[in-house]
Amino acid sequence: MAVDKKMQILVVDDYQTMLRILTNLLKQLGFTNVDQAQDGGEALSKLNNSKIDFVISDWNMEPMTGIELLREVRSSDKLKHIPFIMITAESKTENVIAAKEAGVSNYIVKPFNAETLKGKMESVLGAF
């Protein structure tokens, strides 16, 4: 089934620069509906109040971290099916394992490139 590039993607990061990079990269990949949030709490609010089809989130944010957001999403009947990729500078094995156990769909370590982002999204959505 072809990937719907009109899907609503939510990017979550406390750094404006990274939000802009991700939004631009996604647009270059053909995904034009990209919303932004600057921490887990804001993201959760958007997830509960609008239709989000895919989440790309940082880990280290305040007051709610990305892994807390992931746990909230996976524990919600309404949200638990949403693909969730973590893009983060946290690069210890224990971080990846914790994220996996929390139900992350895939994990990208910073610094990353456009090809890696595309590859991990395709691993979840299928080739596009």
Place this chain on the structure above:
Amino acid sequence: MVKPPRPFTSERPVAGFTDSSETVTNKDILNAFHDLLANLPKVKPPRRFTSERTRAGGTGAGGAVTNNDLLQTFNDLSATLREMMDGASGKDETSADAEAESVEAPTGRDPVRDKVAKLKSADPDADKMLLARQELETVVKSTGTAANEIMNLSDELLAAAEKIRQGQSSGEAANIDDHLSLLEEISTNLLMACEFQDLTGQRINVVTNTLLGLEDLIDDLFQAMDISKGTGKGGLDATTADDQRPDTDLLHGPQDEGKGISQDEIDALFD
């Protein structure tokens, strides 16, 4: 440092020996102690000697200075010198005196305290920690500004490329020179946007030098306190002590190349 005392009475008679046979008597010795007292630096008033009241005579019969008088005077002198060396603040020290002591120049009385005091700037606005933090905050701000500038130029490049594509697809006569000039201009602006690295590099050098200076002061302190082996938790702090978020033990921050897990290793965990 206590000034060298003036010559003791015993080196030159003040008013001659008290005994006509020029033998050193207890009274001579007592006078010598009082002369020593008179020569001590008046940092704070020394404790009143018990034996000062015996200056005119001892407690012995007819005012004779006894061995006990001498011993008492010696003990008083000893205690006074000890107090001065410890730099202890007496009960009669006013709060103003205490305040003045906390900001005055190194006293020499407490070497460790003097070293610790060097870590704190006399001018609160010139505090090294504060200034170092401000430098790094400026670095974050200026790298953010530069990143935005570079991304804006990237957008302009994309727009220029799109314009060329549209021109081609519509069959318009390609105005190549105009497009090339625009691309060259964007390229030059991209180059200039990278100059932030020079200034941020200099600011970071300033912070590094400040840290080196602080490190030297702290090393002095370790030596002064004879600390050769530390007991503290090493490493950098990715979070603050009052961070209330759960899982702060999983927050390590960016790792140096080769220290963290690679993307390939992560991918293997998901296979």
